[in-house]
């Protein structure tokens with residue numbers, strides 16, 4: 001099979017190219033190179049040539065990096081640097097051609113199609129708005145949580161006039177409070193959150209497809225009656241034949257199976273184990289009845305597991321209806337629902353014109369990180385790719401199924417190998433054997449570690465699924481282990497002899513049984529390690545990353561480093577709340593939104609925004625004890641200029657956008673001049689505000705949202721930032737760092753949420769559930785097992801030179817930390 005780079009450029013490459021390779025093998029690099037070769041194949045640089053090549057990535061960040069990489073390569077070729085010479089030889093592009101393409105890109109940036117899959121799908125939807133029954137000006141894309149909140153508010157408004165809805169709502173609330181036993185301090189907030197989770201479960205986890213409306217169907221009380229009748233008959237026969245139960249209480253349980261469903265008496269293989277040994281004959285005679293009872297109980301438990309949470313599904317349907325109305329009335333479409341809408345349309349109609357129109361313009365597709373694509377996205381793209389291939393174009397897709405970490409969002413790594421099926425073109429597969437990223441010792445360590453993991457796949461998977469004492473046979477474990485073996489089969493990489501030696505260090509930390517000591521131990525080690533790494537790498541233009549599983553852990557570590565004077569950023573934000581200025585602006589916004597809010601006013605006074613605010617506040621508090629008036633009245637008497645300024649801002653609220661308002665605050669309090677060291681924070685905050693504003697939020701919407709998750713605001717980090725990066729592994733996918741520390745090896749499958757989506761819809765799985773329900777739950781947990789191991793792989797393969805793994809001396813539960821201990825023989 002020819003290698004991609006050996007394929008002739010003339011005529012243009014046609015067919016399907018698949019590159020699968022382990023981490024750091026140069027997949028993304030290869031994709032960028034291929035992009036350049038495709039430019040070359042277009043002949044004279046032109047807008048049409050540029051728009052005919054579409055490179056798709058998974059996240060906005062990845063798209064931005066890909067664009068940068070392509071431009072960087074072209075610049076190097078144009079300037080004929082050493083790298084440029086190499087690239088020129090590999091791509092066939094001459095310096096003057098590269099310069100001309102650069103100019104074309106800058107002049108026609110809007111057709112420089114390096115974008116996310118979602119954004120392409122949205123373009124398609126917009127092109128089909130009329131056919132889809134959407135408003136043609138459809139443009140606002142809005143975050144799902146926000147969108148759901150609005151749909152939820154609309155539901156609440158309808159409650160009073162719609163008794164049917166009221167009942168649906170009341171039942172869902174009952175499920176939430178009574179059956180699930182949730183609620184907490186602020187039940188409304190938690191209920192909304194739960195409905196968002198349910199929405200996620202039902203729409204995304206189910207492969208992105210919204211489940212059809214359906215009703216539980218089974219009549220629970222009839223089943224209960226039937227179970228009691230079967231139990232009664234069985235007991236009567238035992239007693240009339242002078243039989244005796246092994247334990248007297250079992251008689252009570254058998255008489256009322258719906259109530260005592262959890263009892264061991266329903267878990268025996270045969271009735272012989274239920275009666276005393278002397279009743280063998282009788283037990284054999286009644287075994288058929290016992291099995292029948294058990295079978296019925298299982299049907300009942302499955303039905304119950306459904307019925308208990310069926311109200312959620314009904315409310316979910318109402319919520320979906322509201323989303324639809326929002327879509328129709330306001331032309332809003334939330335992320336995630338686009339694809340479903342398009343796929344549904346495609347399945348009911350012949351490939352629409354837009355596909356043909358776009359399809360004839362696009363000549364080549366390139367897709368990165370394909371292992372995280374979900375089936376629905378692929379179904380939406382398929383007609384377009386088919387059109388491109390059958391008209392002589394190409395598809396190049398790259399990925400690594402070991403790095404599939406978005407299965408929880410419907411990502412389906414099995415797609416990777418299914419893609420060519422049905423596409424009308426020749427298939428070329430290639431794998432890249434070398435590791436270009438990591439130092440020798442790191443590649444050797446990962447080769448050894450993960451191949452041992454594969455050798456012991458069955459044991460590892462069983463323990464992760466069931467704990468340290470797993471059952472001997474478990475169908476789900478076997479399935480998972482063989483999936484793991486297949487995914488990791490091509491894992492070993494060749495080491496480049498010119499790569500630096502590098503280092504892998506296992507750092508022992510206390511057992512995680514005592515959470516507090518464990519945490520302290522980790523922080524102690526970080527305090528020893530990070531300053532040195534900061535000096536060696538960050539100060540000299542390199543990067544140091546601490547990779548964790550949860551955002552919460554990232555926040556905690558970043559704060560800890562911050563307090564020790566080491567600049568640290570998380571992938572979510574430059575810890576905006578660390579900035580007293582941002583805090584002050586938020587208090588002021590709160591006050592402007594609701595001028596009765598004296599706490600907000602006090603917060604603003606305490607912040608560095610007003611020059612003598614803190615003094616004023618202290619004086620006020622001292623006087624207040626003697627019955628002074630409210631804070632605002634106090635300020636009116638003592639700080640007239642400040643009150644005028646506030647009133648001015650209140651008036652501005654009417655005419656300025658949110659972004660302009662924040663800018664006005666920055667200017668009027670001269671924040672940039674007074675606090676130059678906070679400039680970065682202010683810019684970041686303004687960027688975040690701008691993003692929120694694009695979602696057309698009012699000030700109060702903005703504040704509500706910020707309170708919930710503003711601190712998690714994702715704003716791209718400046719590359720040149722001199723700070724330790726504390727990232728989640730999800731955010732670090734595709735990236736690389738000079739040194740990587742993995743401090744918390746505590747993750748593993750949680751299997752925590754009792755709700756599982758099955759073919760039958762939403763069910764509630766508990767320990768005593770029927771076998772069918774338990775298996776569904778176990779499969780769901782199995783997905784988490786694979787994802788946990790893939791996360792380990794992604795984390796260990798990010799460093800270029802040094803890798804530090806913090807290994808707990810002992811672990812309470814069987815987690816990835818235990819896997820590492822087992823594999824390393826610790």
Ligand SMILES: Nc1ncnc2c1ncn2[C@@H]1O[C@H](COP(=O)(O)OP(=O)(O)OP(=O)(O)O)[C@@H](O)[C@H]1O
Pocket residue numbers: 021022023024025026027028029030400403436437733734735736797
């Ligand atoms: N052929 C090559 N020559 C020189 N450097 C390369 C080559 N291929 C890749 N690299 C470098 O190796 C590093 C890893 O490459 P890249 O990010 O493309 O790998 P990847 O396979 O996409 O990794 P991952 O799957 O972990 O995201 C990058 O720094 C890249 O510039």
